[in-house]
Amino acid sequence: MAGGKTGRFTPDELAARLSGLHPDLVVLGPSELAGRHPGEHPDNLACGVMAQPASTAAAAALVAWCNENAVAIVPQGGLTGLVGGNVSHQGEVILSSARLNRIVAIHPAEMTVEVGAGVPLEALQHAAAAHGLTTGIDLGSRGSATIGGMVSTNAGGILAFRNGVMRHQVLGIEAVLPSGAVFSDMTRVVKVSAGPDLKQLFIGGEGAFGFVTHVVLKLEPQRAHRATAFLGVTDAASALSVIRHFRSLPAITLEGAEMMWPRYIHDAAALKGFDLSWLEDGAAALLIEVSAETVEKAASALEEGLETLWEPLALKGGVIAQSLDQARKFWEIREDSGFYYPAVPNAPSFDISVPPTYLDAYVAGLEARLKAIDPSYAAYVYGHIADGNLHLTLIKPGPLPEDELLAVETAIYTGIREAGGSFSAEHGVGFEKRHAFEAFAAPEKQALARVIKQAIDPKGLFNPGKVPF
Amino acid sequence: MAGGKTGRFTPDELAARLSGLHPDLVVLGPSELAGRHPGEHPDNLACGVMAQPASTAAAAALVAWCNENAVAIVPQGGLTGLVGGNVSHQGEVILSSARLNRIVAIHPAEMTVEVGAGVPLEALQHAAAAHGLTTGIDLGSRGSATIGGMVSTNAGGILAFRNGVMRHQVLGIEAVLPSGAVFSDMTRVVKVSAGPDLKQLFIGGEGAFGFVTHVVLKLEPQRAHRATAFLGVTDAASALSVIRHFRSLPAITLEGAEMMWPRYIHDAAALKGFDLSWLEDGAAALLIEVSAETVEKAASALEEGLETLWEPLALKGGVIAQSLDQARKFWEIREDSGFYYPAVPNAPSFDISVPPTYLDAYVAGLEARLKAIDPSYAAYVYGHIADGNLHLTLIKPGPLPEDELLAVETAIYTGIREAGGSFSAEHGVGFEKRHAFEAFAAPEKQALARVIKQAIDPKGLFNPGKVPF
Known part of the structure; x- marks a missing residue:
């Protein structure tokens, strides 16, 4: 697993080698990253090198170099991910969408927009509002979550019960593949039946199959009243x-x-x-x-x-x-x-979905299963009720010892797949839900995921150590 | 290419060998298929052997045998496909969804349904109507088009401008992979962010990646007035x-x-x-x-x-x-x-999408380009206007000589991808749009499709000779 090993370049060496690969590429080294807020996970910036391409060509040049030199890449957006999907390790390089931050074109009559992957959701909402439009997807972290990150986690949020999730809002994607080749499918229409729709791999792909640079999204009318x-x-x-x-x-x-x-x-x-x-x-x-x-x-x-x-x-x-x-x-x-984190730091939190009619039975069963582990156990339960998406937080400081965490995960995830739900509804797998993926995703799905990862990223360079392959 | 060669079994031998593989499997040989209507393409039943599993296990047994014996498989639904995606050749076996025709469960409060791949759209609409519900997708061939076929072509139809296409209606899929393994992801919720969503490959996959046996679909309220x-x-x-x-x-x-x-x-x-x-x-x-x-x-x-x-x-x-x-x-x-086919038999027909605001310029340009080939050329133009999906039929009996067809395809498809449209909007690639795929799909998309096809179906046994890999 590339994510665990220390690369053959020090962060400073890596930064020096990457600088100058392309005129549209800015590279930050350890000194520039020192003191930066790492976002939702303390180790997001741990590798100490961040490449910020301002164009797809610059991203492709960076990826091609990394492929040739077997340097692993951690794609990053707004760093609002909750499952450690952006964690980096020494020897790796962060590929950030921060400078892919242009809203390329809004097409008001079509209600679509072409947008750089690094544009935050709220910035896009503001730009669309000038045309009486807004995004069909919305979520609490709108101020920092980027479109690229939302694509990569197939983000859901508060409107999914009506509009579906990110997958249902995306019309087109441009991405750099692990080989350095550019996959460009910037379709602006909803009707496409022109061979396998491979851009779907990047939606919810958590950066394992490439780096998304540009996206075409549907928009919808603003309803302000x-x-x-x-x-x-x-x-x-x-x-x-x-x-x-x-x-x-x-x-x-x-x-x-x-x-x-x-x-x-x-x-x-x-x-x-x-x-x-x-x-x-x-x-x-x-x-x-x-x-x-x-x-x-x-x-x-x-x-x-x-x-x-x-x-x-x-x-x-x-x-x-x-x-x-x-x-x-x-x-x-x-x-x-x-709000609860100051009182229960690192409280273990979960994000599941079940068919809505099963919600009450699930919550009742969960409370019983948690009490069976420890009679003092209780959870905060809340969520996007109309689509069966619950967020669950154990009211106990974390991290839990491994065996206890395993027991809690089992209490939370058991039966969800059989009921037609998902052990991760909208946060992804990342680093922290690896174990849940291995224990609760269908074995045949895991096997197929490995086959496809191997085919697209044979060196395992894209976001290693996250969704397990 | 497996599709071109004659297999090592005669149709009668193949039928005899397949019979008895599983109690839920019915196998029809040449004599039983003789005189059957082949559907939209005269060669659909040309291989002379059709396996009709009534369960996923029976389909898996059939596929595993075919994998072991290197026998190619042509998945078939309602035979309403317009691009030859169901054409079969001697030595191949048709894997038909005809007996996977149960509506397994309707969940009215969730507005979802679990359905066998062989259920025709209209039969599902009738069943849902008993609960005041209907499908979020509808199309002219509703009487014969099956849910499995609609998944495989990512069908669009008349409601796509509002509800999206089949991809946006599908929540879960069960399919048999080319290896014979069963991929089961019968999720009933819209929010899933649990690793790569590999069921997307089967949607619009035109049978190249496996055989869809069951599907979970969204439903929506009927609006009868x-x-x-x-x-x-x-x-x-x-x-x-x-x-x-x-x-x-x-x-x-x-x-x-x-x-x-x-x-x-x-x-x-x-x-x-x-x-x-x-x-x-x-x-x-x-x-x-x-x-x-x-x-x-x-x-x-x-x-x-x-x-x-x-x-x-x-x-x-x-x-x-x-x-x-x-x-x-x-x-x-x-x-x-x-209606025009009696007057212009085999008239070459096309199915494209462009961003709606580009429609008038596209149609005007198309007419000019056709006239430049032959001043007598004219086309029927009609379609699902709200999503930019046009059907085009050259008013001339077909098939055209190859060079003339090439000139017409070039007139019709040129510039569509660059405008953000698609050379195939809702009919698929199949056999007849292979050339268009090779000439007009993005080269990097074609390359990636081949990589994934090779990874999932290394023997090239699923629907060979259709979408080119």
């Missing part, structure tokens, strides 16, 4: 009924449906001084946002919905945001989900 | 403005937008005795269908739309269907697009 509410619900089944109600209203678009189980909402609210007097004890909270032709219509849809659903669903409270500022505070409770 | 109109338009730009109008109405869903250029609508209407008195001479026809809460609301949206758009878009006529029967007749004009 919104209203936001918090509802108290007993379980996921009730939350799904609320969701069905709002999705069935013809003049309303559901923009978000985020559920926080009781422990999460109570601890998050306590920490942030958020008033929970509207929520009955022991109930879960469901954040609902809708859009309509006017803000007033959106708000009255929420009011009428609350009234209609109150008795049949035995709702446990409700509050409608009275201002944009209040709506933002509602969302902060959900999106600032790292 | 509809209204249908024909409008006269001067060009695609006007048609796209009409489409934008109806897509912007909050209480209306656009269900179809099909454009027929003047020559097509006139000849089709003449042949079918369809009244065109509403359409100004020389105008194109745009078929629009919308749904709403009630049939009345749908119809008045069309009436108001006609009124609003008439002057600004200089519409060239309009007629709203007054009954379901009349709406069906409107659709027949578009869906019975083979």
Whole structure:
């Protein structure tokens, strides 16, 4: 495994050799990287060398050199990945999308955009807003997550229940293959049946098959007239009924449906001084946002919905945001989900999906399985409820000893594949879910992944040590 | 190339050897296949042996035997493919999905379905209708096209502008790999980021990477309250403005937008005795269908739309269907697009996509390029206008001499990739678009396709002679 070994170049040697490979290439060495924030994982910048191409040609020159010299490459975007997919080791070189940061062209009449891989999601949203458009995908880390990174992890987020995930938003991809060759499929149409669609390999490929430089994405109309509410619900089944109600209203678009189980909402609210007097004890909270032709219509849809659903669903409270500022505070409770880390540093966290109708049974079973390991075990449970995506955090400082982590993983992942879900819903495999991939991904899928990795990257130079091959 | 050679077994020998491989396997030999309709290509059944597994295990047993004995396999569904992707040769065996025809489970609350690959689209639509649901994809050949075939060609159809293509509808796939191993990824959720998503290879893979046995698909709510109109338009730009109008109405869903250029609508209407008195001479026809809460609301949206758009878009006529029967007749004009074959047998036909804003320039350029080859050349032009998908038929009996076909292909395909379109939008490559793939697909894509084909199917046994590898 290339990721483990120390390369034959020191970081300074490597930086010196890479500089000058191409006029569009900036190379940073250990001294320039010293003191930089490494993003979500402390070892992201550990290799000490970062190449920043400003063009596909520059990226190709870098990759060709690395291929010839057997130097491993760690592709990096906004460093917001949560599973260590960007961790680097000495001897490797980081291939960063930071300077591939141009929005090349927005095509308003087609609702598509050509964009450099290094453009952050929020920057793209701002540019699209000038045309009354926005991205069909949105997520909490929009300020730093890059389009290239979102492609590489097949990012999901808060709109996937309606628009699908990144794979469903991508029309075209340009990428540099491990050989240094450029794969360019910058299609701008949705209908393509012209042989195998190999760009799909880069979506969710976590940098194992190449380095994405440019992307064509669908856009969708902005819907600015919104209203936001918090509802108290007993379980996921009730939350799904609320969701069905709002999705069935013809003049309303559901923009978000985020559920926080009781422990999460109570601890998050306590920490942030958020008033929970509207929520009955022991109930879960469901954040609902809708859009309509006017803000007033959106708000009255929420009011009428609350009234209609109150008795049949035995709702446990409700509050409608009275201002944009209040709506933002509602969302902060959900999106600032790292609130618990100061109290439980490195708490083991998980990101799974199950068919939505299985959510309540899954959560009940999970709690029982965790208690069976240790009666003191409890978890924060929250997530994108409409597509069955749950985030789970064990309320215990990490890292856990290996055998304990294994027991917890088994409690969390067992049965998910058989139920039609996934042990990783939107965060990827990276370094930290390697074990889960080996233990819980279908063996035939693992075998096929190895065959294809070997065929595309025979030297194993792209993002070694992450998704296991 | 395995597809060209004659195998070492006669069809009767092959049928005899395959029979009894698995209890769920039915094998038909030359005598049973004699006189069967071969579907869209006369050579589909030419190999004379068809294996019909009723389970994935039976398909796997068949494939394992073929792998061991180096017998090539031609996967077949409903035989509605238009590019010869199902053509078989002596020595090969057809692997048919005909008996994988069970709708395994519909999950109404999740709006998903698990379905055998051999289920025809329309049968699935009927089954889903019992739950108020339907498929998010629809196409003219719904009566015979199977789900497995639609996966293999990444089918598009009339709803792709809104819901995407088959790739966007598929959640899970089970398939038999060329080795005989079973790849099972029957995920029922949209959010998956658990390593490379290798089931994508089977979508649009045209049977080159394995045989799809079962599929999980998204479903969507049925919208039965509809209204249908024909409008006269001067060009695609006007048609796209009409489409934008109806897509912007909050209480209306656009269900179809099909454009027929003047020559097509006139000849089709003449042949079918369809009244065109509403359409100004020389105008194109745009078929629009919308749904709403009630049939009345749908119809008045069309009436108001006609009124609003008439002057600004200089519409060239309009007629709203007054009954379901009349709406069906409107659709027949578009869906019975083979009307011209009796007059021009084997007329060369093409299926391309370009970014919608490029449609008018493309069609004008195409007409000029065709006339430059032969001043008598003309084409029928029609298609799924909202996603830029055009069907083109040269009004001349085929097959053309090779050099003439090459000139016509060059006229049709040149510049499409550079414009962000595709030389095959929804029909696949098959046997007939091999040359186009070699001439017009990006060289690096072709090279990568060969690498992956070699890795997955090193003996080249799956659907040889089709997409060139």
